[in-house]
Amino acid sequence: MEMDMSLSLANHAESNPLNNRMKMGAALVAISFLVLLLGLFNQFYNPILLGIFIIMISAGSLFYTNGLYANTVDGIKNNGVMFQSLTNRGLWAWILGIVLTGFYIILYWYPQYLGLNKNGNTGLVRFFDPLSYLLNGKQASQWFVYGTFYTLAILLMGIKFIRKNRHSKYQVFRTVSVMFFQTAFAFLIPEFLESLSADKAYFSKDVKNMWPLNIYFTDQWNIDGMLKGGNLGAFMLVMGIGMIFIISPILTYFYGKRWYCSWVCGCGGLAETAGDPFRQLSDKSLKAWKVERWLIHTILALVTVITVAVLYTMFYDNPSSYWLNKKSFSILVIVFFAIITSIVLLKRKTIFKDFDKKAFIIALSVMGFTVLCLINILMSNGRNVLFLDAGILRQGYGFFIASVFSGVIGVGFYPIMGSRVWCRFGCPMAAILGLQQKLFSRFRITTNGSQCISCGNCSTYCEMGIDVRSYAQKGQDIVRSSCVGCGVCSSVCPRGVLKLENGPIKTKKLQGPIQYVNGAFEVTE
């Protein structure tokens, strides 16, 4: 008797009807969006209206959260996840996905429809002008509107996530942290700085947003902006470089990439809060893991090559404007890559253990490609990367990777592909931190002896699509470059099998499955 359980079980009614508080919350949120529509289509602008919008959407969301979790017992709340249309790729998921994707397309390429206008905004952008004036003294841009939405989403959905996971201090602390970094570092501080140095050239002022996630960091306008930006500019330049080469490797050594990806980063912050209801949609197949390894490392190679090309061009075109020139820059690049290559070769045994030869092939081809491009750049005037113009490549990267991938697909497809598509397949920052995590980090997820019952909760709820169970049932530690340390696998495990830990690298249990035999834990394979 063959039968398809998932089909027969998927079609039943949602198990928890809305209670009054949830209904009221949903109504408030709906009305707040109506207010927003007023702004979008009407000429009826008023700071009070903006205030009403923010208060209503916040109150509505808080009411809803409260209704949802107030009368529940502390613990895991995944009842009905696989039945609900929104969280199981049903109609609502597709509608939301299309709306989000549409919003991103308009935001990136047609901001005029949001009302962006240099000579006086209208519509939605104008609706947010009052807040923008308050924070930085200028009229709003589409990015300001986006930033406000983004921050609101992280804050409100963050509160929901905290309520849902109130039994776990790890989840609570981590979420408070992303909420703080988004609000202070990504939103408020840059706006204040903007207002302080309004006349200076604009440069990126979010210190936590480092290269290569922030591809603009090495653009000439940004570098010039920092160089001419006085003390603040100098601080940004030093911090920016320091973050990449010193601070982030050190923190990753001690805590794994989670310190960034699930405690600090804005993309991660959104994924962990607004994206949380969709985490189970990540693809767990081996095939997806293969695609991930190729894609993310190729993007890292691309961003590296492009960055070097852009910088080289800058030094080439302006031989005496900077502290570095094309020669010293070339030497720096060569030395840096020599070091990286030797580390990879020396450490190949640890790096390629769990996916052996194929990973080695990926690494070799990606590194080979990088080196080839670099030679090509350094031998030409920088404008030539494998017969392509560096400027065009840089633009292409900005368009396809930094916009289409991270925004449209990364967030727009939350309800269809899960919350970490960008972080897993695309983000070059995640790729670098992942390599560090795999190569030299004290972080790992340990598994508890033989307590695993192979139930699959951990794998299902891993937003990075890691098959956590495949390690847990063998008693192996999970040391995967993509793991962002969200800790959800550990939370949902009903048998207390998983623990996120930092410890001496030597004690990571990578070798062969360990079974509980003869009263001792021994390697059996």
Added chain:
Amino acid sequence: MSKKVIIIGNGIAGITCARHIRKQSIFDITVISSESKYFYSRTALMYIYMGHMKHEHTKPYEDSFWENNRINLVQAHVEQISSADNNIQLNDGTNLNYDFLVIATGSKSNKFGWPGQDLQGVQGLYNLQDLQTMEQHTKDIKHAVVVGGGLIGIETVEMLLSRNITVSFLIRERSFWDTVLPDEESRMINKIIQHHKVDLQLGTELKEIKSHNGAKVTSVITGNGEEINCGFVALTVGVSPNISFINNSGVETDRGVLIDHNFRTNIKNIFAIGDCAQFKTPLDGRKPLEQVWYTGKLHGETAAKNIVGLNAEYLPGHWFNSAKFFDLEYQTYGLVLAQKADNEDWFWWQDKKGEKGIRILWDKNTLSFKGINAFGIRLRHEICNDWLNDKTPVNTVVHQLRKANFDPEFFKGYEKEFAAAFNHQNILIKN
């Protein structure tokens, strides 16, 4: 020459056995099972019903795994074993020969002959088919009755509550699972059950199941004569080996298939593992039947060694287990039984909120550590195991409990409070 191995049953025992034979040999391996083609995790049945996962999430290996590892899967029911001819018969009439046969057919739910036990909407919870009928029969019902206070019983209660179905939980014992748990632990669980607004009826037996229309259940009568209206009855009164098809095969059985410590039955090339196997002479401190996940794994692994020609005896080490009662996690290491033996002493501690509890058991004479029950706390298996191996003094365990802490980061420590309470009550054994 490559030998032919047939394994009946694709549960954790059969599958582990197949995997380990493959790792160590080029034998021809066929796994025959009637429930589903692919191995899935039975322990996750409740999560499918509650909507945490779909059936596909409960499959520990991708479907391609089996072909890649040259393990043939056949979905069919084995009707008979002819041990004299080294041959089995399937329900479709096929005959298959084997060099080695492994019986890993698991369990089936118990039914104790209650009137009305075969009505619609009355069932146990063991396999996918049960899950499907439960899905059918719990649609649009308001109240259900769960009979039998074990692990599957409490899981079934939780499942029903997740669908907003209220539950009467009939338990014959005077407290939940008190045949296994000491009093305090058992009472702790009673409280949780009641906290979830379950109509918990302790010391209550099922007498009869009734139906107005003779088809679907409409009420049950309890031993006290009370009638409870309900649309569904779960009988979770334990499981027993699923071996009825083995009769007349020449394989010796009792409650389960009888085996020695190498998992061999009375017939040399036939093995039995997992829930359906029964040790002729049980190991010290262990039961003749072991019906849990990890023992199924160990059985399969050890039997595989014997099949490929290594002589391997079953050495399961110290007992351990875990479960979750609603949101309360439970782990145990060593043998902590409902009653302590004469030469044992124990100490129970509970935090103020009643969310955590620890019981520690030791030998009165040697003062060595013998076991621990933990509630709302995660303990490190390796460390507890070391303590048991080393017969560590209980005092040391109490004061080094932090070493075994496996709770997530930032969770509140409890060790000091526990040690203080322990010292307060057990001044005598301070050493």
